[in-house]
Amino acid sequence: MGVEIRVEGLTKSFGHQVIWQDVSLTLPAGEISVMLGPSGTGKSVFLKTLVGLLRPDRGSVLIQGQDVSRLREHALYEIRKLFGVLFQDGALFGSMSLYDNIAFPLREHTRKPESEIRRIVLEKMDMVGLIGAEGKLPGEISGGMRKRAGLARALVLDPEIILFDEPDSGLDPVRVAYLNQLIVDLNAQIDATFLIVTHDIASARQVPDNIGLLFRRELVMFGPREQLLTSDEPVVGQFLNGRMQGPIGMAEEKDAAQVEQELAELDAGRHTGPRGGKGASGEGVVPRLLPSPGITRSPRWQAIAEREEMAALRARVADHARSRRSARDAAEEVD
Amino acid sequence: MSPSATAALTAKATNGLRHCGNLFALALDVLRTVPRRPFQAREFIQQAWFVASVTILPTALVSIPFGAVISLQIGSLTRQLGAQSFTGAASVLAVLREASPIVTALLIAGAGGSAICADLGARKIREEIDAMEVLGIDPVHRLVVPRVLATMAVSVLLNGLVSVVGVAGGYFFNVVLQHGTPGAYLASFTALAQLPDLYAAELKALVFGAIAAIVAAYKGLNARGGPKGVGDAVNQSVVITFMLLFVTNFVMTAVYFQIVPQKGG
Numbered sequence: 142m143g144v145e146i147r148v149e150g151l152t153k154s155f156g157h158q159v160i161w162q163d164v165s166l167t168l169p170a171g172e173i174s175v176m177l178g179p180s181g182t183g184k185s186v187f188l189k190t191l192v193g194l195l196r197p198d199r200g201s202v203l204i205q206g207q208d209v210s211r212l213r214e215h216a217l218y219e220i221r222k223l224f225g226v227l228f229q230d231g232a233l234f235g236s237m238s239l240y241d242n243i244a245f246p247l248r249e250h251t252r253k254p255e256s257e258i259r260r261i262v263l264e265k266m267d268m269v270g271l272i273g274a275e276g277k278l279p280g281e282i283s284g285g286m287r288k289r290a291g292l293a294r295a296l297v298l299d300p301e302i303i304l305f306d307e308p309d310s311g312l313d314p315v316r317v318a319y320l321n322q323l324i325v326d327l328n329a330q331i332d333a334t335f336l337i338v339t340h341d342i343a344s345a346r347q348v349p350d351n352i353g354l355l356f357r358r359e360l361v362m363f364g365p366r367e368q369l370l371t372s373d374e375p376v377v378g379q380f381l382n383g384r385m386q387g388p389i390g391m392a393e394e395k396d397a398a399q400v401e402q403e404l405a406e407l408d409a410g411r412h413t414g415p416r417g418g419k420g421a422s423g424e425g426v427v428p429r430l431l432p433s434p435g436i437t438r439s440p441r442w443q444a445i446a447e448r449e450e451m452a453a454l455r456a457r458v459a460d461h462a463r464s465r466r467s468a469r470d471a472a473e474e475v476d
Numbered sequence: 477m478s479p480s481a482t483a484a485l486t487a488k489a490t491n492g493l494r495h496c497g498n499l500f501a502l503a504l505d506v507l508r509t510v511p512r513r514p515f516q517a518r519e520f521i522q523q524a525w526f527v528a529s530v531t532i533l534p535t536a537l538v539s540i541p542f543g544a545v546i547s548l549q550i551g552s553l554t555r556q557l558g559a560q561s562f563t564g565a566a567s568v569l570a571v572l573r574e575a576s577p578i579v580t581a582l583l584i585a586g587a588g589g590s591a592i593c594a595d596l597g598a599r600k601i602r603e604e605i606d607a608m609e610v611l612g613i614d615p616v617h618r619l620v621v622p623r624v625l626a627t628m629a630v631s632v633l634l635n636g637l638v639s640v641v642g643v644a645g646g647y648f649f650n651v652v653l654q655h656g657t658p659g660a661y662l663a664s665f666t667a668l669a670q671l672p673d674l675y676a677a678e679l680k681a682l683v684f685g686a687i688a689a690i691v692a693a694y695k696g697l698n699a700r701g702g703p704k705g706v707g708d709a710v711n712q713s714v715v716i717t718f719m720l721l722f723v724t725n726f727v728m729t730a731v732y733f734q735i736v737p738q739k740g741g
Contacts (some may be wrong), residue, residue, distance in 0.1 A: 189606070192609075192610050194606055194609060194610065214614075218609075218612045218613075218614060219612070221609070221610055221611070221612040222612045224610055226607070226610045228603045228606065228607055229603070230602065230603065232602060232603035232604055232606065232607035233604070233607075234599075234604055234607075234608075235598070235599070235602065235604065245611070246611045246612075246613075249611070249612075249613050249618075250611075250612060250613075291607075294607075294611075298611075
């Protein structure tokens with residue numbers, strides 16, 4: 142079972158530049174959460190603060206009653222064994238083959254015999270579809286393969302918490318779909334707590350239980366997926382639609398007058414400029430991605446699947462009623 | 477001076493002090509981590525082999541002309557003074573005491589240190605170091621300590637190599653090119669130099685190796701800003717190491733003369 146992460150009043154700055162301040166949220170145990178935010182809002186810094194690679198100026202990160210931001214080095218290395226982290230480019234060790242990379246945590250932290258290590262490594266490589274590439278060096282394979290190898294390495298110690306730093310960057314849409322399915326399947330199998338940092342709205346709409354949005358040095362919102370997807374907060378709307386109109390500018394922020402004018406335009410129904418990049422297809426709740434059919438579902442996923450089924454049923458009934466009504470209206474008009 | 481200029485200067489000064497402090501902190505971390513088990517024997521051997529392989533040939537090639545130059549200088553000087561019989565003594569003394577630790581230092585910093593810094597710097601910007609920390613492995617224990625110990629070991633061995641090659645080079649130039657007498661050269665071998673000179677030189681080499689590796693590791697682990705950042709880190713690490721090594725050399729030489737009584741005085 143996963144572990145809960147409680148973040149309270151977290152503030153981080155580099156020199157005089159505040160990255161974000163007063164971020165408070167709870168990543169519920171065993172659930173998938175997504176952190177959205179425009180580029181440069183410190184999402185990666187947030188991930189690194191969670192694992193204690195960076196120390197915050199204020200606030201705390203509580204995991205199993207321990208504050209990661211104040212732990213001494215030795216205790217920090219201990220608590221990091223709970224984590225698996227998928228870095229943006231996989232962060233594989235360039236001098237080792239994929240097999241050695243994935244075996245590395247096992248060899249360093251456990252006294253398992255080599256045959257046992259081999260079994261575990263091959264199992265994880267199979268999970269991410271890398272069988273046959275054991276002997277390759279990270280420099281010889283594509284970005285997508287590096288990412289999957291990084292994921293296999295993050296999984297090898299059976300972590301309680303898995304952090305993904307932009308798992309979709311540099312991948313084609315098909316591989317993103319496979320990766321999303323893999324994430325959901327993993328969550329159903331190992332019940333760890335997941336946090337995904339991403340720009341990809343399409344993934345963010347389907348995959349998580351909870352969504353958060355970082356903007357303008359603050360956590361604008363964090364809550365269940367439905368809450369953010371139906372929010373009428375201007376920033377959320379702009380981000381979900383991938384519009385130019387709204388508070389987010391090219392250089393992070395725009396001036397207040399321009400934002401007001403653009404929001405007024407939107408209210409009047411005047412959309413200008415491009416939209417819909419990076420899967421940003423707008424607000425509204427979409428069906429959730431469920432684990433693949435072969436995967437045994439935990440009670441939590443059974444409940445989610447039932448809820449989704451009910452929602453789909455309700456949507457069909459409503460749809461049916463609507464089509465009946467329009468048919469009746471048409472018939473009346475003929476009369 | 478305007479207040480903003482003062483503030484900028486203070487910021488620069490504190491920044492410099494902070495780097496200095498962090499460097500010492502890393503040195504202390506290394507010292508504290510050395511006894512921690514399991515010792516990374518494999519990494520140590522690989523690194524020792526690596527540092528040796530990048531330094532042995534240049535060291536040998538540098539120490540031959542170095543010995544020769546000393547021999548030429550001393551040869552002409554002693555001839556003018558009519559003290560040819562001391563050519564060997566002076567040349568051995570110069571090579572053993574000063575030339576070999578300095579040549580070792582230059583090559584360890586220039587070839588070994590820069591390679592270590594580039595390696596760690598590349599790992600840092602590719603987030604490999606972060607990944608390692610997240611996997612619960614202390615990079616100081618896993619990467620830095622074996623490199624520091626390997627550099628120290630190779631440095632001591634190199635110092636021996638430079639001494640031998642330097643003296644041999646000096647002998648060759650003196651005897652073959654300056655037509656000195658081999659007997660006189662060899663007979664005066666121990667007239668000025670003594671065994672503690674060799675010990676002191678080896679101790680210097682040991683310390684130089686440690687300094688070069690720690691500075692290189694510090695700069696590498698703090699590289700930032702992409703490939704150019706690694707280049708900058710390597711550059712800085714070599715420059716800083718050179719400065720530190722020459723200062724350390726001066727201090728150690730001064731202390732040595734205070735402690736060990738000199739021959740022929």
